[in-house]
Amino acid sequence: MTASTENALFQCLLRLGDNTLILGHRLGEWCGHAPALEEDIALANTALDLMGQTRHWLTLAGTIEGQGRSEDDLAMLRDVWDFRNVLLVEQPNRDYGHTLMRQYLFDHYHLLMLHGLCDSSDSRLADIAAKSVKEVTYHAERSAELVIALGDGTEESHRRMQDALDRLFPFVGEMFETDAIDETMAQSGIAPLPSSLRPAFDTQLDQVLAEATLSKPTDDFAHQGGRTGSRHSEHLGHLLSSMQWLQRAYPGAQW
Amino acid sequence: MTSPKDDSSSTNPQAPQPVNQLANQPTSQNEWPLWEVFIRGQHGMSHRHFGSLHAANAEMAIKNARDVYTRRNEGVSIWVVQANDITASSPSDKGPLYEPAEDKVYRHPSFYKIPDDIGAM
Numbered sequence: 001m002t003a004s005t006e007n008a009l010f011q012c013l014l015r016l017g018d019n020t021l022i023l024g025h026r027l028g029e030w031c032g033h034a035p036a037l038e039e040d041i042a043l044a045n046t047a048l049d050l051m052g053q054t055r056h057w058l059t060l061a062g063t064i065e066g067q068g069r070s071e072d073d074l075a076m077l078r079d080v081w082d083f084r085n086v087l088l089v090e091q092p093n094r095d096y097g098h099t100l101m102r103q104y105l106f107d108h109y110h111l112l113m114l115h116g117l118c119d120s121s122d123s124r125l126a127d128i129a130a131k132s133v134k135e136v137t138y139h140a141e142r143s144a145e146l147v148i149a150l151g152d153g154t155e156e157s158h159r160r161m162q163d164a165l166d167r168l169f170p171f172v173g174e175m176f177e178t179d180a181i182d183e184t185m186a187q188s189g190i191a192p193l194p195s196s197l198r199p200a201f202d203t204q205l206d207q208v209l210a211e212a213t214l215s216k217p218t219d220d221f222a223h224q225g226g227r228t229g230s231r232h233s234e235h236l237g238h239l240l241s242s243m244q245w246l247q248r249a250y251p252g253a254q255w
Numbered sequence: 256m257t258s259p260k261d262d263s264s265s266t267n268p269q270a271p272q273p274v275n276q277l278a279n280q281p282t283s284q285n286e287w288p289l290w291e292v293f294i295r296g297q298h299g300m301s302h303r304h305f306g307s308l309h310a311a312n313a314e315m316a317i318k319n320a321r322d323v324y325t326r327r328n329e330g331v332s333i334w335v336v337q338a339n340d341i342t343a344s345s346p347s348d349k350g351p352l353y354e355p356a357e358d359k360v361y362r363h364p365s366f367y368k369i370p371d372d373i374g375a376m
Contacts, residue, residue: 036287038308042322142318149311 008184009122010064011084012191014074015227016113017057018085021075022236023106024050025243026093035096042142046103049135056128076247080237087226088171090236094164097150097157101164104143104208109175111140112200116192125190144208151212162214173222176201289338290316292323294330302334310335 001009027047034040058071088106093099114136117129150157178195185191209216225231246253287309293302305324310316316335324330344352356362 036309038310038319038323041326042319045322045326145314145318149315 005184005188006064008181009190010061011181012185013057013061013064013125014084015086017054017061017071017074018083019089019106019110020050020057021054022083022085022239023089023103024048024054025239026089026091027099027103029093030099039096043099046139046142049132049139053128053132053135056131060124060128072247076244080232080240081229083232083236083240084227084229085236086171086174087223087233088168088175090226090233090239091168091171092235094167095160097160098164098167100143100146100150101161101168103139104147105168105172105205106175107136107140107143108201108204109172109197111136112197113192113194116197120191121189147208147214148212151209151214158213161212165209165214166217169217170219170221170223173220174224174226177222177224177227179228287311290320290335291338291341292316292320293334293336294320294324295332296330297328302332305329307338313337 024047027043027050030040030043032040034043054075055071058074062069062071062074088102091102111133114129114133117125118133120126120129147161151161152158176194176198178193182191182193186193206216289307290310291307292305294305295302308316308319308323310319313335317333320333320335325333
């Protein structure tokens with residue numbers, strides 16, 4: 001593998017691992033606060049699945065980078081501009097409707113990406129994807145069902161889900177953005193081009209929104225800058241300060 | 256990045272009207288009905304009662320049961336039944352229902368001598 005391919009692979013792994021890390025942390029914020037006990041446990045399970053996937057992606061990223069950084073170093077000792085997650089996953093939980101809509105939008109992108117990664121020419125990525133795809137299949141099924149139940153629910157739940165969709169839809173486009181790193185990954189057969197996943201995503205989205213009686217925003221403006229690290233929202237800094245404070249305050253602390 | 260969109264589109268007259276699905280449930284509007292959960296374990300022959308939970312419908316009850324009761328690999332099959340649909344015997348009928356069986360020891364197969372070469376039964 002050439003040095004430039006290796007660097008692209010490192011970035012690609014950070015994108016995968018940072019998405020699951022940041023969303024996993026966001027879901028963890030609901031722990032003990034979800035509107036129903038059953039939802040609380042279900043959401044914590046999802047968060048734990050995502051954290052488990054994060055460990056695989058970031059450990060492999062550290063190995064590829066070859067600078068001796070562990071999964072923990074990458075998760076706990078980088079600052080905002082070094083994170084490569086999409087802007088969608090760092091958006092705050094707001095109400096439960098926003099949390100579920102964000103989850104649905106990410107799950108369906110995530111599932112398509114993992115299906116593509118199962119056929120990766122790099123068996124290390126294919127192995128992690130094969131394990132993750134079972135977990136994410138369940139996440140995607142659950143979040144779609146809840147979006148439909150709440151969208152097609154009471155007047156209030158419908159209004160909240162439509163608000164959530166209107167607010168979060170401008171963050172959908174970034175997940176399918178394709179840059180030089182993605183091109184390199186696709187040419188080496190390591191990862192699918194994000195843009196190639198969009199048609200399947202849109203078909204599924206239209207179907208779920210129709211069942212949920214929700215209207216897709218017509219403006220296709222897309223915020224950018226998360227997966228390149230160039231322009232994260234201010235929310236990520238607040239998230240990191242709570243997620244990383246222990247390692248920052250007590251460097252090297254273990255339990 | 257630009258500021259998030261305002262919440263002005265929620266009054267879109269084109270939006271389909273929501274059907275009030277959840278309100279059709281036979282409980283108060285703010286509470287999901289109660290479901291009893293039965294799980295068959297890895298080596299179990301039958302489903303056993305595991306506990307109960309709340310859910311809006313049967314599919315959601317199965318998913319909640321999966322999340323609440325099978326996190327540690329406990330099960331291979333889940334049944335859920337709405338608690339309202341269970342008919343139970345009344346505790347006050349205990350006398351007529353069960354006591355007549357108490358003095359009929361001959362109904363227990365404990366009066367047979369088991370030949371030694373049968374081994375453990």
